[in-house]
Amino acid sequence: MPGPPAAAPLPGPDPVPSRHHGHAGDGGPDPAPAGPIVRLRGVSVTLGQFQALRGVSAKVPLGSQTVIIGPNGAGKSTLVQTILGLIPFQGEISFLPRRPRFGYVPQRLDFDRHMPLTVTEFLALGLTTRPLWLGVSRRVRRMALGGLEEVMAADLAGKPLGALSGGESQRVLLAAALMSRPEVLVLDEPATGVDINGEQLMCELLDGFKKDYTIIMVSHDLPTAKAHGDWVICLNRRVVAQGPPDKVFTPKILAATFGLHQGHDLWPPRVG
Numbered sequence: 001m002p003g004p005p006a007a008a009p010l011p012g013p014d015p016v017p018s019r020h021h022g023h024a025g026d027g028g029p030d031p032a033p034a035g036p037i038v039r040l041r042g043v044s045v046t047l048g049q050f051q052a053l054r055g056v057s058a059k060v061p062l063g064s065q066t067v068i069i070g071p072n073g074a075g076k077s078t079l080v081q082t083i084l085g086l087i088p089f090q091g092e093i094s095f096l097p098r099r100p101r102f103g104y105v106p107q108r109l110d111f112d113r114h115m116p117l118t119v120t121e122f123l124a125l126g127l128t129t130r131p132l133w134l135g136v137s138r139r140v141r142r143m144a145l146g147g148l149e150e151v152m153a154a155d156l157a158g159k160p161l162g163a164l165s166g167g168e169s170q171r172v173l174l175a176a177a178l179m180s181r182p183e184v185l186v187l188d189e190p191a192t193g194v195d196i197n198g199e200q201l202m203c204e205l206l207d208g209f210k211k212d213y214t215i216i217m218v219s220h221d222l223p224t225a226k227a228h229g230d231w232v233i234c235l236n237r238r239v240v241a242q243g244p245p246d247k248v249f250t251p252k253i254l255a256a257t258f259g260l261h262q263g264h265d266l267w268p269p270r271v272g
Helices: 076-083 119-124 138-150 166-178 196-209 222-228 251-258 262-266
Strands: 036-047 050-061 065-069 090-095 102-105 184-188 214-218 231-235 239-243
Touching: 036 076, 050 076, 050 214, 050 231, 050 239, 065 076, 065 222, 076 184, 076 214, 102 166, 119 138, 119 166, 138 166, 166 184, 166 196, 196 214, 196 222, 231 251, 239 251
Parallel strands: 065 214, 065 231, 102 184, 184 214
Antiparallel strands: 036 050, 036 090, 231 239
């Protein structure tokens, strides 16, 4: 069984950021104008009798939109939950120069859809310790509305939580994550259960947030990952390759990630 999570912060002075470009899978210098904010070295995770991750070494450059791609069962969700400190592991995860504040958007919100809870009341749960049956204060309502405005969802404030569509739910979860003022925003398959218009809106929002946050996103959609990612980690329980999209989106790497035939079928994407 894996031991407890490795200590996150590194002692000593802050490292000097690199300004050089790396190559796919080489684990070398960083492509972004600063060093990595997250680095994993030999990270392995065992869930029961199943080894979900095997010796993963990867990095998330500061200020990047890093996209993790791979087939079903590749350990993508396990990897982001391990970075968040939710799963025990073996190996080392370091944060430079210190552990950042994380905001997490899960694939879906699991709750009783018959619960009489509005979007504002749901967001208030993360903003105050005051019981909801005492009402939501004006200050908290303003904060919740401000969070919804950030994700172009102010019109959802009074809507019952159980009546939200997939795209609306994802934007509410994104608003909740942003209200914690994170430095690193982690999204696990944000397009799950979202129609094409909602997916486009989510991509536009994330592109707008790139200047303010380091973003880590799990995605199964290769064209979206190529169009919006700055750094890509190809994962199949281990890191097959990592680097800028133009370095890793090749038939050879995708075949090694998704399977011999699937890689050639997945990229380039078919038209029509």
